[in-house]
Amino acid sequence: MSTPFMFEKPVGMRDTLPSYYVKEEKVKRQMEEEIKTWGYLPIRTPTLEYYETVGTASAILEKQLFKLLDQDGNTLVLRPDMTAPIARVAASSLKDQVFPIRLFYHDSLFRAQEREGGRPAEFNQMGVELVGDGTTSADGEVIALMIAALEKSGLKDFKVAVGHIGYVNALLQDVLGSEERVQTLRRYLYEKNYVGFRQHVKSLPLSSIDKNRLLGLLELRGGIETLEKAAELVQTEEAKKSIQELKELEEILAGYGVTEYIKIDFNLVMHMSYYTGIVFEGYGNRLGFPLSSGGRYDELLAKFHRPAQATGFGIRLDLLIEALDTKEEVRQDTCILFSKERRGEAIQTAKALRKEGKRVVLQDLQGVENVDELSESFSDVRYFIGKNGQEG
Numbered sequence: 001m002s003t004p005f006m007f008e009k010p011v012g013m014r015d016t017l018p019s020y021y022v023k024e025e026k027v028k029r030q031m032e033e034e035i036k037t038w039g040y041l042p043i044r045t046p047t048l049e050y051y052e053t054v055g056t057a058s059a060i061l062e063k064q065l066f067k068l069l070d071q072d073g074n075t076l077v078l079r080p081d082m083t084a085p086i087a088r089v090a091a092s093s094l095k096d097q098v099f100p101i102r103l104f105y106h107d108s109l110f111r112a113q114e115r116e117g118g119r120p121a122e123f124n125q126m127g128v129e130l131v132g133d134g135t136t137s138a139d140g141e142v143i144a145l146m147i148a149a150l151e152k153s154g155l156k157d158f159k160v161a162v163g164h165i166g167y168v169n170a171l172l173q174d175v176l177g178s179e180e181r182v183q184t185l186r187r188y189l190y191e192k193n194y195v196g197f198r199q200h201v202k203s204l205p206l207s208s209i210d211k212n213r214l215l216g217l218l219e220l221r222g223g224i225e226t227l228e229k230a231a232e233l234v235q236t237e238e239a240k241k242s243i244q245e246l247k248e249l250e251e252i253l254a255g256y257g258v259t260e261y262i263k264i265d266f267n268l269v270m271h272m273s274y275y276t277g278i279v280f281e282g283y284g285n286r287l288g289f290p291l292s293s294g295g296r297y298d299e300l301l302a303k304f305h306r307p308a309q310a311t312g313f314g315i316r317l318d319l320l321i322e323a324l325d326t327k328e329e330v331r332q333d334t335c336i337l338f339s340k341e342r343r344g345e346a347i348q349t350a351k352a353l354r355k356e357g358k359r360v361v362l363q364d365l366q367g368v369e370n371v372d373e374l375s376e377s378f379s380d381v382r383y384f385i386g387k388n389g390q391e392g
């Protein structure tokens with residue numbers, strides 16, 4: 001008797017069937033070609049990392065981590081992110097390599113999902129890390145590269161929202177003082193719960209001027225003029241520096257010719273707590289949630305004892321493919337059906353066609369359940385049947 005779980009999978013785990021696999025491979029290849037031409041080198045890191053180091057540095061919610069134990073009782077995690085493992089590598093195996101280091105990756109990541117969420121808990125991400133470069137040129141480069149990679153994948157009508165976590169913190173801190181109160185409001189932003197943000201601000205014991213400054217943050221979305229409005233809300237050094245960086249970034253992105261994709265959004269607060277500066281998210285036209293994101297993380301490397309400034313991005317392949325909505329068919333060119341007597345001839349023909357780069361299925365007629373159905377999925381069907389006859 002079969003067990004009741006026979007066809008079930010753990011929550012959030014998915015099979016990748018050929019039709020999807022083919023699409024993903026194609027998109028991966030297209031984006032990788034682009035990323036390589038920008039001088040990024042490939043890297044792969046292990047699926048499992050120590051919870052104590054990479055697990056905590058990844059800054060993913062504790063309950064989203066898949067944990068397991070090794071034979072010595074150490075807690076391991078399935079990597080939820082590539083940025084922290086790469087920071088580990090940059091600070092250890094690559095410690096003698098001079099900065100900046102440009103790396104790219106595509107690998108599966110693991111983030112446990114709520115049962116109701118229905119989102120995959122394992123997904124593929126392609127991304128880059130530019131480690132050891134604190135210039136705004138580096139922020140501009142990774143944003144422009146993300147756009148170039150998305151363009152290469154065939155994605156149209158997408159937008160990249162750019163914000164600055166330094167500015168958000170500066171404003172919230174200037175008005176609220178305590179980090180605890182800052183955290184609460186930051187969480188509303190992270191959840192994109194602007195109604196909750198408004199209600200919470202209204203409930204705070206603050207002057208109406210201060211309340212309006214906080215509510216003013218929600219208006220800071222749009223074009224370049226947003227930067228002027230942002231400058232009015234808070235004048236601390238940190239805020240000024242953030243706005244200056246964004247101004248410079250605008251110029252850099254204009255230089256790359258990608259201004260049309262960009263909008264400023266000071267409400268951006270990311271799911272990763274390691275971000276320290278310019279942050280960004282890519283949105284496809286048809287999806288309400290970001291399919292790519294990234295930003296500057298200038299304090300993460302110090303956790304691995306090689307302090308360095310860095311930035312990067314990750315593109316989720318499952319969400320990108322959803323946004324692309326392509327009808328890629330799993331294509332097979334030729335089917336050679338043979339009977340035993342002419343098997344040798346059939347094998348030779350298959351060999352010759354494969355050499356030409358054709359995809360050839362070589363099939364003994366006796367093993368076929370339904371010849372008509374089988375034939376339908378091929379553009380070319382050849383028969384090698386009967387004794388010494390000619391190819392049919």
Ligand SMILES: N[C@@H](Cc1c[nH]c[nH+]1)C(=O)O
Nearest residue numbers: 081083294295312313314
């Ligand atoms: N690791 C981030 C993306 C990123 C790469 N570099 C910087 N940020 C994520 O998974 O969302």
